[in-house]
Amino acid sequence: MKYNLTEIISLIKDRRTIYPEQYKSRKVHKEQVELMLDAANWAPTHGMTEPWRFKVFSGNKLRELMQIMADIYRDTTPPEQFMDSKYHRFAERAEKTSYVIAVCMKRQESERIPEIEEVMAVACAVQNLMLTATAYGIGTFWSTGGGVYSKRLHDYLNLGHKDKCLGLIYIGYPQGEWPTGKRGIIYNKVEWYE
Numbered sequence: 001m002k003y004n005l006t007e008i009i010s011l012i013k014d015r016r017t018i019y020p021e022q023y024k025s026r027k028v029h030k031e032q033v034e035l036m037l038d039a040a041n042w043a044p045t046h047g048m049t050e051p052w053r054f055k056v057f058s059g060n061k062l063r064e065l066m067q068i069m070a071d072i073y074r075d076t077t078p079p080e081q082f083m084d085s086k087y088h089r090f091a092e093r094a095e096k097t098s099y100v101i102a103v104c105m106k107r108q109e110s111e112r113i114p115e116i117e118e119v120m121a122v123a124c125a126v127q128n129l130m131l132t133a134t135a136y137g138i139g140t141f142w143s144t145g146g147g148v149y150s151k152r153l154h155d156y157l158n159l160g161h162k163d164k165c166l167g168l169i170y171i172g173y174p175q176g177e178w179p180t181g182k183r184g185i186i187y188n189k190v191e192w193y194e
């Protein structure tokens, strides 16, 4: 065995979505985020396009990003559905979260590789990033709701017109117990052809 598989499988199963509301005040260090990003960079990539791009927000820039998200929510939600608490949640998240990473896909100029494969490569990169966070005991939340796919965020992130934002990853230390996960058994999801 080349690696400690017991540890690796435990790490994979232990990765959890942890929301900013569950973060404690302890801050994640920049060096830890750098290691997460380096792991992300080793995702598989068809045609070596390496389409993952990361825009890392903290401090006042994170507050600014959260204000943009709140404004998008306000401006795209019908008045009868608008909730004050949801609008203010973004500002609260800015205070709770150490870093938010906007995960983006840089579209290949020639478009030779199908877009879905570039999206999948970025998703693999995100998994690498989240597993590295898990190894530190750091929680992550991959958010795709509330305006993540909007033109306004696209423009704010300075993306090319064929590029895409695929989500915001919130990063922070959880308070209290590390949550337990839940999955249906694998056997119901596999067919073997032998």
Ligand SMILES: Cc1cc2nc3c(=O)[nH]c(=O)nc-3n(C[C@H](O)[C@H](O)[C@H](O)COP(=O)(O)O)c2cc1C
Pocket (backbone or CB within 6 Å): 015, 016, 017, 018, 142, 143, 144, 145, 167, 181, 182
């Ligand atoms: C592509 C993607 C997008 C997601 N977007 C959201 C989201 O917008 N809101 C949310 O609450 N969870 C989101 N999640 C996280 C899932 O809710 C979470 O993975 C699921 O509940 C399983 O929990 P676990 O990650 O702790 O195993 C997303 C996950 C993926 C893979």
